[in-house]
Amino acid sequence: MxxxxxxxxxxxxxxxxxxxxxxxxxxxxxxxxxxxxxxxxxxxxxxxxxxxxxxxxxxxxxxxxxxxxxxxxxxxxxxxxxxxxxxTRIHNPSLHYLEETLSLLEGYGYHGETNATVTSSGMSAIFMATQPFLENPVPGVNFIADAKCYGGTFMLFNERYHKERNIDVRWIEDSSDLSHWERSIDEHTRFLYVEMPSNPSLTVVDLEGLSALAHHHNLPLIVDATIATPALMRPLRHGADIVIHSLSKAIGGSGSAIAGAIIAKNNITTKLDNEDLKANFTGYLKLWPMRDHGPHYHR
Incomplete structure (x- = not known):
């Protein structure tokens, strides 16, 4: 030969x-x-x-x-x-095409690299986007969240995280008050979480100011941008690290399907000592935690 x-x-x-x-x-x-x-x-x-x-x-x-x-x-x-x-519990070609499209749309106008993973629902996306930052909680571990959030988000944070796992959820009633966000941060804070615009009150926040505050404390900013969709707002361009969508809403034709999505920029800001998580957050989720938890979108 x-x-x-x-x-x-x-x-x-x-x-x-x-x-x-x-x-x-x-x-x-x-x-x-x-x-x-x-x-x-x-x-x-x-x-x-x-x-x-x-x-x-x-x-x-x-x-x-x-x-x-x-x-x-x-x-x-x-x-x-x-x-x-x-x-398919981990991945398949149809999911790959959807993820790549969402990644490009959410990253439109952003000069860095983005990646995405889709999930079985918007709530599973919220869980998988936040859970990795709350593993092995030490006494006093907390995160800070916009109080004007979707009802399912409130239940996850208040019932599952706070009451069942004793994780401190520090609610911000006026999300436009950056000083309140700043006063709530301490050494055990893991991330900041906001909806923009919120569902259903449609409140808005200074994303650039909030992301600058988060990064000053070496924390990631997670944004649920379901209501706006990438057609109207792309938080990664304004400094956010991770974006969440319920594809069941505007992106999916408002009720035509149940699915969720997580889109993140590469090299997110976080205190966690996990280089794979930092480098490609959604890739890490897909191949490791989501593989075992099983919330990936099934076709």
Whole structure:
């Protein structure tokens, strides 16, 4: 043979590297397009359309699991050494197209890198966006939240976190009062959380001022931007670290589906000593905590 054939895991690792490189190049191309073009096409390219029987829309993958060529292919996938979807509880191609589109839309006009993961509901997105910062709570651990929040958010924070786990939730009644936010921060604060605009009172906050305050104390700012959608407001451009959406609302046609999304910039601000979480927050969620908790969006 004129060329030695690669065998074992490395063969699939190399194939995956090439696929990732090609997708990243196309992603960079799409980042330069207009917002409405991204919304219509995401990262679904002409080449992918040709390989999917000419389908002009992303294929809907309904299989719960993926076929692998052999044990080397399986090992490379399950060790996260090559892109694969393996099991829909963790990932699949349909979810990938949706995540990439949301990531590009929420990152529109933001010069850094963004990533996304979709979840089974808006509430699961809120839980998974906040839970990692509250693991192994020490006495006095707390977070600060906008009191004018969605009812489900209030129940999660007040009943599940505060009453069941004894985590201090410091509520801000007037979210426009940055001095109140600042007075509430101490050494055990893990993050700031705000809805913009809030549901249902539609209150607003100075996102740039609040993000500057959060970062001054080495804390992430988490924003639920469900009501605005990326078409009207993109918090990452104003300093936020993590954005949450209930896709059941405006993005999904107001009640056409139940789903949620988390979009984050790379290298978020946090006190936590977890480099994977900092570098790619949604990627970390998808491959580790969400894999075990199971709130990923199932198709």
């Amino acid at each position: 004129s060329q030695q054939v690669k065998t074992g895991m490395q063969h699939y690792v190399e194939i995956g590297r090439q696929k990732q490189q090609a997708e990243q190049q196309y992603r960079e191309k799409m980042r330069k397009k207009r917002f409405d073009t991204i919304a219509a096409h995401g990262i679904y390219s002409l080449e992918e359309s040709s390989s999917n029987y000419g389908s002009t829309m992303e294929p809907l993958v309904i299989s719960p699991a993926q076929h692998f060529e052999n044990s080397d292919h399986l090992e490379a996938a399950l060790s996260y050494a090559t892109p694969a979807w393996g099991y």
